[in-house]
Every structure is written in structure tokens, then in C-alpha cells.
Amino acid sequence: MLLIPCPWCGPRDEAEFGYGGQAHVPYPEDPTALTDEEWARYLFFRNNPKGPHPERWCHAAGCRRWFNAVRNTATNEILAVYRVGEPRPVIV
Amino acid sequence: MAEHIARHSPLGGFAARFAAATRGSGGAVRLAELPYPAQINVRLDPKGPAADAVRLALGIALPVEPNTAVRGGGLAALWLGPDEWLVVGPAGTAGDLESRLRGAVGAYHAAVTDVSAQRSTLLVSGPRSRDLLSHGIALDLHPRSFGAGRCAQTMLARAQVILTARDERGPGFWVLVRSSFAGYLAQWLLDASSEYTAPGYAAQGCSASQ
Ligand SMILES: [Zn+2]
Numbered sequence: 001m002l003l004i005p006c007p008w009c010g011p012r013d014e015a016e017f018g019y020g021g022q023a024h025v026p027y028p029e030d031p032t033a034l035t036d037e038e039w040a041r042y043l044f045f046r047n048n049p050k051g052p053h054p055e056r057w058c059h060a061a062g063c064r065r066w067f068n069a070v071r072n073t074a075t076n077e078i079l080a081v082y083r084v085g086e087p088r089p090v091i092v
Numbered sequence: 093m094a095e096h097i098a099r100h101s102p103l104g105g106f107a108a109r110f111a112a113a114t115r116g117s118g119g120a121v122r123l124a125e126l127p128y129p130a131q132i133n134v135r136l137d138p139k140g141p142a143a144d145a146v147r148l149a150l151g152i153a154l155p156v157e158p159n160t161a162v163r164g165g166g167l168a169a170l171w172l173g174p175d176e177w178l179v180v181g182p183a184g185t186a187g188d189l190e191s192r193l194r195g196a197v198g199a200y201h202a203a204v205t206d207v208s209a210q211r212s213t214l215l216v217s218g219p220r221s222r223d224l225l226s227h228g229i230a231l232d233l234h235p236r237s238f239g240a241g242r243c244a245q246t247m248l249a250r251a252q253v254i255l256t257a258r259d260e261r262g263p264g265f266w267v268l269v270r271s272s273f274a275g276y277l278a279q280w281l282l283d284a285s286s287e288y289t290a291p292g293y294a295a296q297g298c299s300a301s302q
Pocket of ligand 1: 007009010062064
């Protein structure tokens, strides 16, 4: 079980959170101009790193806010959490 | 045509069992329903003019520190999110409270919604109330981390609840639970309190001190 630090509520049990996939995937500026392949890449293609990965999480059973977390996919260590609109912290 | 529609609390049928558990524990845990409190959900920008207007109308400020509650004048304002609060007042005052809040925010960008029917409210108090809730809650309920003025939305026995510590002396909590989960949670609390209500428990003096 992970202990995830909500940027509003502090450390909470993983069961209180929903997972929202990779963070910082921008909506296409002009969706109608995309080819089928570009649209498919936007919808379905995600990074799959072994190591730090910026992700969206929602504190579903708590404050119900979405936020971003950088999680090490190999160790499950949460390296940083930050609120929506805040820049992605530099992980060294 | 119905002439009279009786109102039933989802926990109305539990009064006798709550009283029996309270008696059986010798007061170590006290379970009761607080029927029909007024509950108004308020959403606004805490830095905007609507927040000041609400503070003036209620006589209490909406807390900006996460997971805290502010009480005063028979009302409680519970932090639910950075732009969301639950204002709780005495039973029967929902209409009045909603009008006061609506009048206060006026044309400012805000939302005021009567959600009184959404949740039922349980009172869990007594010297063993922390131990009882800790059977099903992951938060540290020790007074140094969850004393008076704290509130939290979390899971109690896998049911989503709003938990807030009372201001009164001695341990005690309000547990606000969605009405459709209230019966389940009442059953769970009665079951979890069985170790404090077992025959002889109160006689052993286990309920003393703490
Ligand atoms: Zn939260």
C-alpha cells in the first residue's frame, strides 16, 4: 500500500486516490487538423519509463482535487507532488 | 393523494441499538445520531469578495487551512477543498441558512447548495471513541494530530466520510456519511464497538481513565 502525499491534505492511504495516467499531455491546439495517426498518438501513446514518471492523481475520497505526482515506476517512491498549474519540479 | 409525508432518517431505526451499545460500554463509547442537521455546500474563491461576504453573514470565516473546521454561533464551517466548504447548522435551519448565504454572495462568482439530505450525521464520543474509529480509519486520531478544530474527508471501513473532532472537552467526533451508506456504517460501528460493550467490560474498569 502506498502512502501518497496529497498537496492539500497531506499523506493519505493509496485507497483514497484515483489514478489519471501520464501528466502534461496537452490537448491538441487544433484537433481537426490532426491525422488519424496523430490523433491516435495523442489518445493512446504514453511514456513507459523505468524511473521517474509524472502522473495525474485525484484524491477521490478526500478533497477530490486532481494533482500531479512524480513517481518512480521501479520503486513506487513518490518523488514530488505539485498542484495543478504548478510547474513540474526538477528531479535530480 | 398523500396528505402527510413522514420524514425518516436512514439511522432512525438504530436509536435503541446505539443506546444499548452506549450503556453496555459503561460510557466508554457513545453512539448516537444527530438527526437532520442543516448542511449547505459552498463553493467560492477564498481570496475573492464572496469569502468576506460569507464571513460577515455567518459571523465565522470559512477556513482556508486544509482539513480544519471553524465553529461559532451554532454553525460549523468544514473545509472540503481549496474552494469548497460544508456549512453545518442546527436541524430545521437549512432554508434560512441557504438564503443567508445566497444573499451574502449575491452576484459574486459562487455556488450555494442545500445538501442536507445527502449525508447522515453520527456522533461517536467517549474515552474509547478514538480506538473505535481507528479500527476502520487510517488517519492518526491522536489529539496532537486530530484534536479540536480538525476535520478530514477519508475512508471509514471503506465508506467515504467527513470526520470532524468536536470542540467539547473529551474525545468526540462527528461522522458525516452518505445516507445510502449510513445503515452499513451504523452496523459496522456497532460491530466494531463490541469489544467495548462485551458483558463485564465496563465492570472491569476498562472504560476508566484515558
Ligand atoms: Zn486531498
